[in-house]
Amino acid sequence: xxxxxxxxxxxxxxxxxxxxxxxxxxxxxxxxxxxxxxxxxxxxxxxxxxxxxxxxxxxxxxxxxxxxxxxxxxxxxxxxxxxxxxxxxxxxxxxxxxxxxxxxxxxxxxxxxxxxxxxxxxxxxxxxxxxxxxxxxxxxxxxxxxxxxxxxxxxxxxxxxxxxxxxxxxxxxxxxxxxxxxxxxxxxxxxxxxxxxxxxxxxxxxxxxxxxxxxxxxxxxxxxxxxxxxxxxxxxxxxxxxxxxxxxxxxxxxxxxxxxxxxxxxxxxxxxxxxxxxxxxxxxx
Numbered sequence: 001x002x003x004x005x006x007x008x009x010x011x012x013x014x015x016x017x018x019x020x021x022x023x024x025x026x027x028x029x030x031x032x033x034x035x036x037x038x039x040x041x042x043x044x045x046x047x048x049x050x051x052x053x054x055x056x057x058x059x060x061x062x063x064x065x066x067x068x069x070x071x072x073x074x075x076x077x078x079x080x081x082x083x084x085x086x087x088x089x090x091x092x093x094x095x096x097x098x099x100x101x102x103x104x105x106x107x108x109x110x111x112x113x114x115x116x117x118x119x120x121x122x123x124x125x126x127x128x129x130x131x132x133x134x135x136x137x138x139x140x141x142x143x144x145x146x147x148x149x150x151x152x153x154x155x156x157x158x159x160x161x162x163x164x165x166x167x168x169x170x171x172x173x174x175x176x177x178x179x180x181x182x183x184x185x186x187x188x189x190x191x192x193x194x195x196x197x198x199x200x201x202x203x204x205x206x207x208x209x210x211x212x213x214x215x216x217x218x219x220x221x222x223x224x225x226x227x228x229x230x231x232x233x234x235x236x237x238x239x240x241x242x243x244x245x246x247x248x249x250x251x252x253x254x255x256x257x258x259x260x261x262x263x264x265x266x267x268x269x270x271x272x273x274x275x276x277x278x279x280x281x282x283x284x285x
Contacts, residue, residue: 001085002044004016004081004085005044005045007075007078007081008074008078009073010045010047011071012071012073012074013046013047014045014047014050014054015067015071016085017038017045017054018064018066019066019068019082019086019107020038020041020086020089021038021054021058021064021066022064022066022068022103023086023089023090023100023103023104024038024089025058025063025064026090026097026099026100026103027097027099027100028099030058030059030061031092031093032147033092033147034089034092035058035059037089038054038055038058038089039055039058039180040180040181041089042054042055043180068106068107068110069110070111076112076282077282079111079112079113079282080113080121080279080281080282082111083104083107083108083113083121083279084121084124084275084278084279086104086107087121087124087125087128087275088128090103090104090125091128091129091132094129094132094133094135094136094143095129095143096125096126096129101122101125104121104122104125105122108121111284112284112285113283113284113285114283114285116283117282117283120278124271124275124278127271127274128271128275131233131264131267131268131271132230132233134264134267135229135230135233135264136226138253138257138260138261138264139222139223139225139226139229140222141222141223146223147223147227148220148223148227150188153188153220154214155189155190156214157220158188158189158190159189159191159194160211160213160214160216161185161188161224162185162186162188162189162198163198163208163209163211164210164224164225165181165224165227165228165231166182166185166198166201166202166207166208167207167208167209167210167228167243168228168229168231168232168247169181169182169231169232169234169235178234178235179202181231182202183199185198186198186199207243210246210247210250211250212250213251213252218252221251221252225247225251225253228247229264232265233264233265233268241258241262244258244261244262245258247261248261
């Protein structure tokens with residue numbers, strides 16, 4: 001995402017951001033995961049005032065009229081990259097509705113993609129959907145399962161939850177967007193000393209050691225694990241077998257899940273690599 005934004009002029013960035021809002025609103029529901037994703041995307045926009053207005057637009061849920069035709073002067077070679085990012089956004093909520101599929105196909109046609117290339121892109125989106133939903137199966141969850149209800153957690157439970165999320169993504173060289181995920185994990189900690197401790201670990205690229213889970217509802221543990229796996233899927237490798245074994249141990253999953261999670265992460269790496277390849281080999285009518 002960050003490399004794509006650097007290739008766009010400020011006006012082109014705003015056009016792309018509006019396309020993203022169209023993708024988020026395509027199914028008629030703006031979920032928290034989509035709003036958070038767009039907020040992080042908006043942090044990359046050069047235009048500060050427009051950034052705030054677009055975030056408010058998503059937050060309000062009011063439909064936005066979107067011009068999907070590429071602006072004049074935008075290099076055609078960038079269009080496949082833009083489509084791939086739109087596909088990712090449609091999958092953020094672990095769903096790909098019929099209206100989202102229709103929206104993506106309209107984008108493809110407006111961009112002038114060939115029918116064969118469009119089919120490859122849509123197949124890639126479906127593969128991503130299956131991959132994301134496999135994560136929920138690993139955690140014993142169903143789609144639209146909600147999020148960890150932080151307001152119901154005690155302070156010790158919140159610390160464990162924050163450490164879990166930070167450990168899942170902190171590889172020492174997080175991107176700007178990943179850093180936003182990491183800093184967000186600190187937002188629900190009330191203790192300034194704990195926030196400072198974990199902030200130092202983020203800055204220094206240290207991974208918190210996963211401690212035993214405080215007494216907490218099993219459902220909340222599964223939800224937290226699903227969020228941690230989503231972050232692991234962003235990190236593109238670097239997960240040791242020891243870390244995955246500890247992750248499975250503290251969350252109470254069967255030991256065989258270590259290999260299953262490792263395989264799932266490998267599938268995600270392959271899916272991401274395929275998306276990069278598709279973004280570099282666009283075919284036009």
